[in-house]
Structure formats: C-alpha cells, structure tokens
Amino acid sequence: MKCFLVDRVLLPADATCVCFKRKGNYQRICMNLTPLQEERMRRLKRRMKVYFDAARADHQEALRALWYATYPGQELQGLISDQWKEMGWQGRDPSTDFRGAGFISLENLLFFAKTFSTSFQCLLKKQGGKPAAWEYPFAVAGVNITFMIMQMLDLEATKPRTFIRAVFLQMLLENEWSFDLLYCVAFMVMDKQWLERNATYMEFNDVLKSTRAQLERELLMDDVFRIEDMPSYSLLC
Numbered sequence: 594m595k596c597f598l599v600d601r602v603l604l605p606a607d608a609t610c611v612c613f614k615r616k617g618n619y620q621r622i623c624m625n626l627t628p629l630q631e632e633r634m635r636r637l638k639r640r641m642k643v644y645f646d647a648a649r650a651d652h653q654e655a656l657r658a659l660w661y662a663t664y665p666g667q668e669l670q671g672l673i674s675d676q677w678k679e680m681g682w683q684g685r686d687p688s689t690d691f692r693g694a695g696f697i698s699l700e701n702l703l704f705f706a707k708t709f710s711t712s713f714q715c716l717l718k719k720q721g722g723k724p725a726a727w728e729y730p731f732a733v734a735g736v737n738i739t740f741m742i743m744q745m746l747d748l749e750a751t752k753p754r755t756f757i758r759a760v761f762l763q764m765l766l767e768n769e770w771s772f773d774l775l776y777c778v779a780f781m782v783m784d785k786q787w788l789e790r791n792a793t794y795m796e797f798n799d800v801l802k803s804t805r806a807q808l809e810r811e812l813l814m815d816d817v818f819r820i821e822d823m824p825s826y827s828l829l830c
Contacts, residue, residue: 626762633765634748637772641743645691645699647672655699656687662706663717680717681731690733698739702732704773705780709829712777716784729787729797737801738779742772745805760812767819774820775808781828782807 626634646652653672660669663680670676673686682690691698706713717731743749747758764771783804786792792800811823820826 627766630762630766633769634762636769637765638748640697640700641695641748643696645688645696647686647688652696652699655696655703659699659703659706662703662710663713677732681729681733681735683730683733687732690736694736694739694743698736701739701773701776702735704770705735705777708773709777711830712781712828716780729792729794734783734797735780737797738776738783738804741801741805742776742779742808745809746772757809757812760817764819771820774826777829778820778823778825779804779808782825785825785828 656672657669660667660676660680672688675685677685677687680687684690719728745757746761747755750758761771761775768774783800786800786803786807790796790800807825808823811817811825814822814824817823
C-alpha cells in the first residue's frame with residue numbers, strides 16, 4: 594500500500610492512502626474503502642443519478658410529502674399549482690426546478706423538513722435574525738445547495754482527489770445520512786451568511802461560494818470527525 598504525506602488540497606492520482614495532521618498527529622485516511630463504505634457510496638451515487646420524473650408515482654408522492662411536511666394541515670390543490678410559489682419554486686410546476694440536482698434535491702428538502710422541522714420552518718418563514726431587504730427563493734436555494742455539495746465532495750470521481758471527499762467518506766462510515774445532514778448544515782450556514790451580508794438575489798452565487806468555503810474549513814478542523822462535530826451544526830434545532 595502506498596502512503597503519501599500531503600499538505601495540499603489535491604491528492605496524488607495513485608494514492609491509496611494519505612496522512613494529514615489532526616490534533617498534532619498525522620492521521621491516515623485510506624483510499625481503499627471498507628465494504629460498508631463502498632456500499633454506502635454506491636447508494637449515494639445511485640441517489641445522485643436519479644432525475645426527477647413527474648410521471649413516477651413515487652416522485653409525485655415525495656413532492657406531496659414535502660408539501661405536507663412544509664405546510665401541515667394546508668390542502669395541496671395539485672402538483673401543478675400557484676401554491677408552490679409560496680415555498681420558493683420559480684413557477685406553478687416545481688418539477689421544472691429539479692433539473693440541476695435531480696431527485697436527491699427533493700429528498701434533501703424532505704429530510705430537512707422532517708428531521709429539523711423547527712429550523713426548516715424558521716428559514717422558510719424568514720423568522721431568524723434581522724430580515725434581509727431581498728430574500729432568496731427558499732426551495733430553489735435548496736436545489737442549488739444540493740448541487741453545490743455534490744461538487745464540493747467530488748462524488749463522481751472514481752477515487753478521492755481531495756481531502757474534503759476523503760474526510761466525508763470517513764463520515765459516511767459513521768452515518769449513512771451524512772450527506773443529508775451536511776445539506777441541513779449548509780442551508781443554515783447559507784441563510785446566516787445571507788442575513789449577515791444583507792444580500793440581494795444577484796449575490797446568491799457569491800453567498801453560495803462563501804458557504805462552501807466555510808463548510809470546507811469546518812470539515813478539515815482537527816476535532817471534526819462527524820457532521821455533528823462541525824461548529825455550524827449547532828445552528829440546527
């Protein structure tokens with residue numbers, strides 16, 4: 594087995610394991626995945642490759658589930674309805690907004706709504722902090738966050754090419770839902786930065802870039818071994 598001591602973000606193409614400094618000591622992260630890691634990575638990649646299909650009954654049901662998790666007790670008029678604009682979709686048909694990130698972006702929103710309902714509702718209703726003069730479209734922002742995380746983690750690569758992905762693979766070993774948890778953290782970080790900047794919609798991409806930078810810094814911190822260890826995880830409630 595080859596082992597590299599690397600201080601840069603980019604990993605050698607033929608590395609099978611790398612060492613990086615945590616808590617004053619060099620910790621080895623192996624590129625050869627355990628069977629459990631491989632299985633969880635396969636499942637995650639399969640999720641990423643599923644396009645939203647408005648004709649599929651399970652996709653329709655997931656969309657309805659998102660509505661009722663977001664607006665309990667409020668009847669949905671239809672899968673194509675002006676009601677969806679309330680959630681921050683661009684038009685009457687939310688299925689047209691999933692092109693960028695696919696079905697997993699809907700799964701992420703639903704996971705957030707069900708797992709951290711208080712935080713989800715707080716962001717949706719703009720209840721946290723001082724309101725910005727210009728608000729971002731909530732649901733569309735969520736789709737963009739999914740896409741940003743997929744790029745950041747470099748999940749389509751055959752082997753890990755960055756420390757960020759190598760660290761995430763270790764987290765995936767601890768918790769199969771690490772991607773979804775990271776999504777929730779990312780949404781909270783993005784909203785916090787948006788409010789602190791008093792950003793406008795024209796600055797959305799800049800806020801997303803700074804959100805990614807903060808997530809990367811936190812993932813590489815010495816004492817972060819799970820998503821729950823990230824400092825920004827405390828923003829969730």
